[in-house]
Amino acid sequence: MTDHPSVSRSNSGYSAWRLISEELRLDIDGGRLHTGDRLPTENVLAERFGVNRHTARQAIAALAEEGLVESRRGSGTFVTGHAVRLHRIGLRTRMTTSLGDQSASATIRVLHNAIEDAPSEIARRLGIDGRRAIRVETTRSAGGQQISVSTHWFDVERVPDIATALRRTGSVTAALHASGIDDYVRASTVVGARHATITESELLTLGPGAIVLVTEALDTLPDGTPLQHVMTRFSAQRVRLDIEHPRAD
Amino acid sequence: MTDHPSVSRSNSGYSAWRLISEELRLDIDGGRLHTGDRLPTENVLAERFGVNRHTARQAIAALAEEGLVESRRGSGTFVTGHAVRLHRIGLRTRMTTSLGDQSASATIRVLHNAIEDAPSEIARRLGIDGRRAIRVETTRSAGGQQISVSTHWFDVERVPDIATALRRTGSVTAALHASGIDDYVRASTVVGARHATITESELLTLGPGAIVLVTEALDTLPDGTPLQHVMTRFSAQRVRLDIEHPRAD
DNA sequence: CCAAGTTGTCTATTTATCTAGACAACCCAA
DNA sequence: TTGGGTTGTCTAGATAAATAGACAACTTGG
Numbered sequence: 001m002t003d004h005p006s007v008s009r010s011n012s013g014y015s016a017w018r019l020i021s022e023e024l025r026l027d028i029d030g031g032r033l034h035t036g037d038r039l040p041t042e043n044v045l046a047e048r049f050g051v052n053r054h055t056a057r058q059a060i061a062a063l064a065e066e067g068l069v070e071s072r073r074g075s076g077t078f079v080t081g082h083a084v085r086l087h088r089i090g091l092r093t094r095m096t097t098s099l100g101d102q103s104a105s106a107t108i109r110v111l112h113n114a115i116e117d118a119p120s121e122i123a124r125r126l127g128i129d130g131r132r133a134i135r136v137e138t139t140r141s142a143g144g145q146q147i148s149v150s151t152h153w154f155d156v157e158r159v160p161d162i163a164t165a166l167r168r169t170g171s172v173t174a175a176l177h178a179s180g181i182d183d184y185v186r187a188s189t190v191v192g193a194r195h196a197t198i199t200e201s202e203l204l205t206l207g208p209g210a211i212v213l214v215t216e217a218l219d220t221l222p223d224g225t226p227l228q229h230v231m232t233r234f235s236a237q238r239v240r241l242d243i244e245h246p247r248a249d
Numbered sequence: 250m251t252d253h254p255s256v257s258r259s260n261s262g263y264s265a266w267r268l269i270s271e272e273l274r275l276d277i278d279g280g281r282l283h284t285g286d287r288l289p290t291e292n293v294l295a296e297r298f299g300v301n302r303h304t305a306r307q308a309i310a311a312l313a314e315e316g317l318v319e320s321r322r323g324s325g326t327f328v329t330g331h332a333v334r335l336h337r338i339g340l341r342t343r344m345t346t347s348l349g350d351q352s353a354s355a356t357i358r359v360l361h362n363a364i365e366d367a368p369s370e371i372a373r374r375l376g377i378d379g380r381r382a383i384r385v386e387t388t389r390s391a392g393g394q395q396i397s398v399s400t401h402w403f404d405v406e407r408v409p410d411i412a413t414a415l416r417r418t419g420s421v422t423a424a425l426h427a428s429g430i431d432d433y434v435r436a437s438t439v440v441g442a443r444h445a446t447i448t449e450s451e452l453l454t455l456g457p458g459a460i461v462l463v464t465e466a467l468d469t470l471p472d473g474t475p476l477q478h479v480m481t482r483f484s485a486q487r488v489r490l491d492i493e494h495p496r497a498d
Numbered sequence: 499c500c501a502a503g504t505t506g507t508c509t510a511t512t513t514a515t516c517t518a519g520a521c522a523a524c525c526c527a528a
Numbered sequence: 529t530t531g532g533g534t535t536g537t538c539t540a541g542a543t544a545a546a547t548a549g550a551c552a553a554c555t556t557g558g
Contacts, residue, residue, distance in 0.1 A: 290503080290504065290505085291504080291505070292503095306505085306506090320504095320505065320506090321504085321505075322504070322505040322506060323504050324504065324505080325503095325505080326504095326505080
C-alpha cells in the first residue's frame with residue numbers, strides 16, 4: 001500500500017473525497033490492491049488521510065459508482081474485477097483493429113461532419129494552404145462501452161466523399177479504401193492528458209472532470225503525402241496506449 | 250472559441266472554478282487562443298459558464314498563477330507565451346537527450362535507492378524470478394524546471410552498482426556504460442494518465458490533483474535481454490509525448 | 499479630457515462540503 | 529450464541545466555496 005500523506009486540499013479546487021478517491025484508484029490500478037482484496041476499513045482510511053469517516057466513505061462511494069469496488073455491510077469493501085484496454089499505437093495504427101484481443105469489433109459512429117477552414121496549424125500539417133477541409137466528429141465503441149471520441153480533418157479535394165463513406169462503412173480504413181486509397185501509415189503521434197470537457201464527459205459517459213488521454217496524429221500515404229489529421233480522446237480510466245517500437249533490423 | 254455548456258458541477262468533487270479553469274486551458278492549449286490574445290472579460294466568462302464573476306475570477310487566477318495568462322487592470326486578461334515540452338519516445342529513447350531543442354541538458358537526481366523484492370509483474374518483465382531488484386527513485390529537471398519523476402527497477406546481479414553510478418553521472422546511459430553496457434533499446438512503452446499523488450505534486454511542484462502522464466517502459470539489450478523497467482510521471486501541463494514512427498524501409 | 503469598459507477589492511449572505519457523534523444493521527470468527 | 533468489527537444512516541454543527549452587490553483603480557478610444 002502506498003504511504004499516504006494527509007490530504008492537504010487547501011484551495012486546490014478538488015474536494016477531499018475526490019483526492020482520496022484518486023489515491024485509492026492508484027492502489028488498485030497500480031497493482032497494490034488486487035481483485036477480491038479488501039480495502040482498509042473506513043475508519044483506517046479516515047485516519048490515514050486525516051479526514052472524517054464520512055469523507056472517506058464518499059471517496060469509496062465514488063469508486064463504487066464506477067464499479068471499481070463493492071461495499072458489503074458488516075464485512076468490508078472489496079476490489080471488483082476491472083479491465084483496462086490497451087490501444088496499440090504504431091506505424092500501421094488502425095482504429096478498428098487496435099484493441100488487442102479483448103474485442104475485435106470496434107465500430108465508429110459519425111456524430112457530425114462539415115466543410116470548413118481548418119485551424120492554421122492543422123492546415124499546415126495537412127498541406128492545404130488556401131483550401132478548406134472536411135471535419136468529422138466520431139465516437140468509437142467496443143464491447144458496449146464508449147472508448148474514444150475523435151475529430152478528423154481531411155483534405156476536401158483528395159477525399160471529398162469521406163464523410164458519407166465513414167457513415168456507411170464505420171471504419172476509416174474502409175472509407176479511405178472507397179476513396180481509392182489502399183494503404184496509409186502513421187507519420188506522427190503526440191500524446192497528452194487533460195481533464196475532459198463537459199461534452200467529452202457526456203460522450204464517453206465519464207464523471208465530470210475525469211481525465212482523458214489525447215493523441216494528435218497525422219496519417220499519410222506511404223510516400224508521405226498527408227491524408228488525415230486526427231485528434232482522439234480516450235478515457236484514461238479505461239485505456240492505456242501501447243506504443244510499438246519496431247526493431248531497426 | 251469552444252462552446253461551453255454551463256458548468257454542471259453537481260457534487261463532482263471538482264470546484265466550479267477548477268472546471269472552468271481547465272476549460273480555459275483547453276482554449277489556450279488547443280490553439281483557439283494564441284499568445285497575446287485577450288480572454289473574454291470576467292463578466293462574459295461568468296455568464297457563459299453560469300457562475301458568479303468572482304468564481305470566474307478564481308479560475309483566471311489559477312491560470313495566472315501557472316503563468317499561462319496575465320491580467321491587466323483596466324484592459325483585460327491576456328495569454329502569455331507558454332512552452333510545452335516535447336518528450337520524444339522511440340527505439341533509442343534516452344532520458345537526457347529527449348527534450349528536443351528547448352534544452353539540451355536534462356539532469357537526473359537520485360532521491361532514493363534500495364534493494365528489495367520487485368512487484369511480481371515487474372519481476373516477470375525483468376526476467377528475475379527469485380532474485381531481488383534495485384529500485385531507484387529519480388527526478389529529472391531541465392532549464393530550472395522539474396520535468397518528471399521516475400521509478401527504475403534493475404536486476405541486482407546484472408548491474409549491482411547502478412545506483413552509485415546514477416548518483417555520480419546523473420544519466421542512465423552513462424551509468425549503464427559504467428556497468429559495461431554500451432547500448433540498449435526501448436522494447437515497450439505503455440502510456441496512461443491519472444491524477445498526481447501528493448508526493449508527486451510536491452516533487453513536480455504541481456497543484457494537488459494535477460494530471461500526470463505515466464509511461465511504463467522496458468529497456469533491453471539489443472539482443473532482447475531485459476535491463477531496466479522504468480515508470481516515469483510527467484506533468485501533463487508541461488509535457489507532451491512525441492512518439493517516433495520509424496519508416497519500415 | 500471624458501466616458502465606457504475592464505480588473506481589483508471589500509462586505510455580506512447563501513449554499514455546499516466536511517466534521518462530529520451516535521446508533522442500527524449486518525458479517526464473521528471464537 | 530455471542531461479541532467485536534464492519535458498513536449504513538441519521539442529526540447537528542463547523543468550515544469552505546460560491547453568490548450578490550457595490551465601488552475603487554485603471555486603460556483605452558473617441
